[in-house]
Amino acid sequence: MSxxxxxxxxxxxxxxxxAHVLPGEIVxxxxxxxxxxxxxxxxxxxxxxxxxxxQIWDKHKVVLVIDHYVPEADDESRRIVRIARDWAAEQRLPxxxxxxxxxxxxxxxxxxxxxxxxxxxxxxxxxxxxxFGAYMFGxxxxxxxxxxxxxxxxxxxxxxxxxQWNGRLAEGVSAKDMMLAMLGRHGMNGGAxxxxxxxxxxVRALDMQERMTLANMSxxxxxQAGLVAPDETTRAWLxxxxxxxxxxxxxxxxxxxxxxxxxxxxxxxxxxxxLPHSPANVxxxxxxxxxxIDIAYIGACTGAKLIDLRAAARVLAGRRIAPHxxxxxxxxxxxxxxxxxxxxxxxxxxxxxxxxxxxxxxxCAGYGSSIPEGxxxxxxxxxxxxxxxxxxxxxxxxxxxxxxxxxxxxxxISDAREMLAxxxxxxxxxGLS
Amino acid sequence: xRTWKLPADVDTDQLxxxxxxxxxxxxxxRHCLESVRPEFALAVRPGDVIVAGPHFGIGSSREQxxxxxxxxxxxxxxxxxxxxxxxxxxxxxxLLLLTCPEAGxxxxxxxxxxxARAGLITRAxxxxxxxxxxxxxxLDMVDAGGxxxxxxxxxxxxxxxx
Numbered sequence: 001m002s003x004x005x006x007x008x009x010x011x012x013x014x015x016x017x018x019a020h021v022l023p024g025e026i027v028x029x030x031x032x033x034x035x036x037x038x039x040x041x042x043x044x045x046x047x048x049x050x051x052x053x054x055q056i057w058d059k060h061k062v063v064l065v066i067d068h069y070v071p072e073a074d075d076e077s078r079r080i081v082r083i084a085r086d087w088a089a090e091q092r093l094p095x096x097x098x099x100x101x102x103x104x105x106x107x108x109x110x111x112x113x114x115x116x117x118x119x120x121x122x123x124x125x126x127x128x129x130x131x132f133g134a135y136m137f138g139x140x141x142x143x144x145x146x147x148x149x150x151x152x153x154x155x156x157x158x159x160x161x162x163x164q165w166n167g168r169l170a171e172g173v174s175a176k177d178m179m180l181a182m183l184g185r186h187g188m189n190g191g192a193x194x195x196x197x198x199x200x201x202x203v204r205a206l207d208m209q210e211r212m213t214l215a216n217m218s219x220x221x222x223x224q225a226g227l228v229a230p231d232e233t234t235r236a237w238l239x240x241x242x243x244x245x246x247x248x249x250x251x252x253x254x255x256x257x258x259x260x261x262x263x264x265x266x267x268x269x270x271x272x273x274x275l276p277h278s279p280a281n282v283x284x285x286x287x288x289x290x291x292x293i294d295i296a297y298i299g300a301c302t303g304a305k306l307i308d309l310r311a312a313a314r315v316l317a318g319r320r321i322a323p324h325x326x327x328x329x330x331x332x333x334x335x336x337x338x339x340x341x342x343x344x345x346x347x348x349x350x351x352x353x354x355x356x357x358x359x360x361x362x363x364c365a366g367y368g369s370s371i372p373e374g375x376x377x378x379x380x381x382x383x384x385x386x387x388x389x390x391x392x393x394x395x396x397x398x399x400x401x402x403x404x405x406x407x408x409x410x411x412x413i414s415d416a417r418e419m420l421a422x423x424x425x426x427x428x429x430x431g432l433s
Numbered sequence: 434x435r436t437w438k439l440p441a442d443v444d445t446d447q448l449x450x451x452x453x454x455x456x457x458x459x460x461x462x463r464h465c466l467e468s469v470r471p472e473f474a475l476a477v478r479p480g481d482v483i484v485a486g487p488h489f490g491i492g493s494s495r496e497q498x499x500x501x502x503x504x505x506x507x508x509x510x511x512x513x514x515x516x517x518x519x520x521x522x523x524x525x526x527x528l529l530l531l532t533c534p535e536a537g538x539x540x541x542x543x544x545x546x547x548x549a550r551a552g553l554i555t556r557a558x559x560x561x562x563x564x565x566x567x568x569x570x571x572l573d574m575v576d577a578g579g580x581x582x583x584x585x586x587x588x589x590x591x592x593x594x595x
Contacts, residue, residue, distance in 0.1 A: 026568065039454060040494065048581060052588050069455065076455035124494040124518060140496030140522035142580050149584060154570075188442065189488040193517025222491065224517055278442065365493075366451035385446045385492060386468055 004254035006160040007227050008195035011135035011251070015118030016155075023159040023194075023258065029118050033061055033136075034147050036122035037103050039068040039367065042087040043080050044141035045148060056091065057151035063095040063112055064088055065103035068361045073368040101333025101359040104128035104216060104301035109335050111242035115230040115251045120147055125301055125382065127218040131211040132238070133230035133251045135195075138219065158195040158224055160259035165202035167267030172417040174311060175210040176303065176380065176400035178202070179217040180272035181264065184282030191223025197253060198228050202266030208237040209307040216302050217382050220279045229253065271415055273378075274398035277386040285403055288413040294375040296321070296408035297389075298401055299330035299357065300364035303380025306336040306345075308401040313345040314423065315405035315416050316352035322411030330357035352409075366390030378407045434480040434508075438541035439469060441486030445519065448490070448498035458497060458504050465501045479506025482547065484539045487512065489530075490519025499523040503579075509547050511536045511554065511564075524571045527579030532565040549575070 002020050005013070013021045015029035036045070041064055049055070056062055066084050069077040088096045097106045104125050107113060115133030120126065122144045129136030139147070147153050163182055183190075198214050206214070211228045218226025228234075230248040238246070253259070271285040298304050298312055309331060321327045329349055331337035337359055340346045350356065363369045364381040370390025371377050377389070377396045384396035399407070402416035409419065447469050453461040466473040483489075483502070489512040490498060499522045502510065509529040513536050523530045529549055539545065539556065546555040549572055552564040577583045 052584055054584070054588050074455075080455060122494065124492065126494075138494040138518055140494050140499070140518075140525060142496055142525040143521060146525075146580050146584065149588065187488075188491050189514060189516065193520070219518075222488070222516055366446075367454055370452070383446075383492065385444045387450060388446045390452055392468065 004257040006195070006253040006257040006259055007133070007197055007229055007251060008135065008158050008160050008225060011116065011118060012155060012157050014116065015135065021157045023157050025157045027155055027157060028152050029155050031061065031120055031147050031151055031153055032117040033063065033112060033119040034144065035063045035065065035103055035107055035119065035126065036144055037064070037068050038066045038070070038081055038084040040122035040141050040144065042084040045145055046083060046087045048145045049148070052149065054149045056148045059091065059093055061151070062093060062148065063097070063107055064093055065106050066098040067102045067106070068365065068367050070099045070360050071358050077368055099360070101331070101335065102301040102361055104212070105305055105332040105336065108132060109241055109333060111238070114238060114243050114246050115234060115248045116246065120144070120153060124219045125216050127223065127226040128212050128216040128301060130218065130225050130227040131208065131215040132234060133227065133248065135225050135227070137224045158193070160253065160257070161191065161194055161196045161223070162259050162261040163196055163198050163264065164261055165198070165200040165264045165266045167202055167265050168205055169202055169266045169269060170417065172402050172420045173269050173271055174400045174402060175206055175213040177269055177272045178264070178266065179214055179220070180274055180279070180282045180398065181269060183220055183274065183280040184272065186221060186262070188220055188278065188280045189222035191218060191221035193222060193224045195225045195227060196221060196223040198226065203228060204231060207307055208233055209305040212305065213302060217279070220382055271400060271403050271417065273403060273413060274384055276395045276397065277384055279383055279398055285399065285413060285415045288397070291397070291413040292376065293325060293378050293407055293412060295371055295377040296325055296327045296404045297363065297371065297377055297379040297381065298404050299328065299362050299379070300381040301332055302382040303401055304330055304332040306339050308380060309336065309340045309345050309349065310343070311401040312405040313348040315402055315419050316409065317348050319352055319409050321353040321408040325408050325411050327352070327354040327408040328357055329354045330362040331359045334359050363389045378404050378413055380404045434482065434544055435478070436482045436484045436539055436541060436543050436545060437470065437473060437477065438539070439466070439483055439485040442488045442491060443469060443485050445490060445492035445495055445498035449495055449501050454495065454497065458501060461497050461501050462504050465505065474505070477505050477507070480508055481506065482545055483507060483510045484536050485510060485512040486537065487514045488516065489514070490516040490523070492516065494518055494522070496522040496526055499528050500526040503528050511539065513537070524574050525580040527575055527582070529575045533562050535562050538562065
């Protein structure tokens with residue numbers, strides 16, 4: 001019988017064609033899926049591939065998502081998106097999602113991610129795929145060139161840091177608050193480029209899209225991958241999104257698997273907010289009351305999925321945002337937007353005074369659109385580095401969609417729990433409306 | 434050759450600001466580190482070295498945050514720790530990163546000698562600082578000028594002999 005292994009070890013071992021791997025070993029892994037977008041992908045890959053005279057190793061294992069520079073705001077954006085579209089057509093790429101939303105949300109929504117897979121993405125938030133029990137991590141464009149020409153990538157087998165969340169979250173507290181609490185405790189490089197595995201009762205109770213929020217911000221923790229062991233919630237979600245049936249049983253950490261364990265109490269967790277200019281600069285929402293805001297932003301792969309839109313709508317139902325506040329909502333995918341429309345969620349947001357923005361990366365990365373200079377912003381996105389959202393003089397606070405919505409109503413950073421008190425519990429099952 | 438001292442947590446948005454990402458590397462280079470050391474982009478010279486605090490390169494996967502330093506002629510970054518994603522990107526584009534626990538002792542503007550294979554930094558006063566070992570295949574990648582240069586050698590057919 002082999003030694004107890006972590007989920008990360010098992011995933012890497014499978015991709016490396018080995019029975020067992022040890023943390024610290026350098027191995028070569030076969031890549032099951034390579035995802036890239038208009039910014040990191042074709043504009044960089046196409047000229048390098050042409051120079052090499054090389055071909056993509058397996059087009060069926062490549063997914064292109066056009067999400068960063070759409071809708072095209074200027075000539076440079078049009079040029080970048082044109083390169084992506086022309087190259088996709090010329091290469092006859094079978095999996096292209098153009099202007100349908102943000103890659104980390106669109107790719108699993110179309111059934112591309114399954115437990116047991118080994119995947120890379122040309123974007124730092126690629127660990128999002130770990131929510132599905134896939135080992136997925138972000139790489140740069142040149143390393144992506146190495147992957148698309150060979151189908152392989154080297155990896156130092158990670159140690160596992162178990163983030164164990166005991167108890168259950170209170171109403172109005174979400175995965176985003178869990179992640180901000182972990183960042184506050186461990187810092188932006190606390191993951192030390194190892195694998196983080198989120199576990200415990202509170203994680204098992206999370207909806208799939210909430211798990212995606214955790215895995216997504218593994219990037220901010222500095223982890224290479226952020227994993228959640230697949231379970232019945234995963235199976236149900238995959239079945240509903242067209243992924244083939246898969247045996248999830250092998251994909252868990254063995255008892256006594258090696259690793260470091262940090263424990264957290266979900267039951268006592270209050271909404272958390274990250275102050276400018278670091279996601280690790282975290283405090284409880286009550287310490288910031290009366291911090292006046294100009295902009296409330298619900299967007300990005302981190303904070304504008306269907307479940308995030310629903311959270312905002314629960315707070316905003318029957319309310320109006322403060323007169324001096326602008327609430328911007330950029331749903332993470334067209335599919336999430338459609339479902340939110342069908343459920344009446346979008347109507348609730350519009351009635352409260354929200355402005356709807358396109359389903360794309362938007363101001364989160366500051367590549368095209370931007371928040372106004374000098375503004376104070378509360379945002380459901382992942383990063384508040386100085387200037388990140390396109391305005392060097394903006395003050396950006398990060399919070400959950402609940403916190404952003406509550407702050408929009410009060411005009412200052414606010415605790416959504418007070419505004420949710422007495423409201424009926426919402427369902428988090430997708431497909432119900 | 435001089436050192437440029439930078440604080441902890443230098444992020445990819447400071448190295449390669451998002452608004453410059455739709456333009457070429459020349460434009461990104463003009464704005465590199467402008468929010469940390471506004472004089473850097475104009476005053477940096479080929480052969481210079483960055484000495485930074487912990488967690489250098491946190492944030493995005495955009496490798497322009499590493500290739501911009503190659504473009505500006507930096508020969509190495511020395512810091513106690515890096516974002517793991519940045520670490521990979523740097524070697525892939527031919528930028529040497531030295532992990533030096535005592536990097537904080539180096540002064541701004543100091544002249545250094547760097548021996549990557551030996552993992553040794555020699556300071557202006559002759560004292561030495563030790564760096565964490567780097568796998569040989571990554572040192573080879575930097576010596577070759579990055580992964581693209583290696584792939585050219587590996588994948589491109591040699592020119593036909595006359």
